[in-house]
Amino acid sequence: MKFFIDTADIAEIRDLADTGLIDGVTTNPSLVAKTGRNFLETIAEICSIVPGPVSAEVAATDFQTMLAEGRHLAKIATNVTVKVPLTPAGLKTCRVLRSEGTMVNVTLCFSAAQALLAAKAGASFISPFVGRLDDIGQTGMDLIADIVAMYRQYPSIETEVLVASIRSPLHVVAAAKLGAHVGTFPGSVLRQMYGHPLTDKGLATFVSDWAKTGQSIL
Numbered sequence: 001m002k003f004f005i006d007t008a009d010i011a012e013i014r015d016l017a018d019t020g021l022i023d024g025v026t027t028n029p030s031l032v033a034k035t036g037r038n039f040l041e042t043i044a045e046i047c048s049i050v051p052g053p054v055s056a057e058v059a060a061t062d063f064q065t066m067l068a069e070g071r072h073l074a075k076i077a078t079n080v081t082v083k084v085p086l087t088p089a090g091l092k093t094c095r096v097l098r099s100e101g102t103m104v105n106v107t108l109c110f111s112a113a114q115a116l117l118a119a120k121a122g123a124s125f126i127s128p129f130v131g132r133l134d135d136i137g138q139t140g141m142d143l144i145a146d147i148v149a150m151y152r153q154y155p156s157i158e159t160e161v162l163v164a165s166i167r168s169p170l171h172v173v174a175a176a177k178l179g180a181h182v183g184t185f186p187g188s189v190l191r192q193m194y195g196h197p198l199t200d201k202g203l204a205t206f207v208s209d210w211a212k213t214g215q216s217i218l
Contacts, residue, residue, distance in 0.1 A: 004184035024052035047077035057083035074102040091121040098122035112146040119159040131165035
């Protein structure tokens with residue numbers, strides 16, 4: 001399973017990229033707005049740090065403007081993935097951009113039917129939002145199971161399932177068990193994945209026992 005970090009914070013991206021665990025980055029207008037920085041400059045800098053896909057979202061809602069924005073974003077770097085909403089205009093834009101060789105992430109997916117449309121449009125990634133479904137009393141991971149099962153029926157579908165709105169390590173593990181291709185989540189979730197009290201306890205014991213020997217490896 002590939003790990004994407006959902007942020008536009010350059011310092012955090014640099015820090016996490018150094019771990020070697022990050023395969024890509026997803027951003028959205030809200031995340032970029034939090035930085036207070038220029039949108040295009042931020043995307044360009046992220047693309048220079050992370051060699052994998054970097055999702056940059058269009059702001060328009062109509063097809064013509066969305067397509068123009070998508071083409072403009074695609075020129076920033078070869079690893080830009082244009083992010084479009086799962087609307088008729090978004091899917092039409094997806095089809096055109098994919099025919100031009102640009103990666104496209106279709107976002108705001110909340111049903112298996114929508115995911116099937118995105119695959120038909122040739123999306124590189126489909127982004128179902130599990131946390132937001134959980135918030136309204138549905139089980140987000142049920143949607144992931146449906147999409148993964150559906151896509152597996154058709155070898156010609158190359159769209160990768162990019163699980164979004166991940167809130168915890170439990171979401172990451174559940175998505176991986178279902179066979180999702182990618183999970184995107186904040187850096188805080190990745191850092192939580194490191195932790196376990198038995199790891200901490202075991203390490204403290206090892207350090208204590210080693211100190212008692214009075215030895216040094218270096």
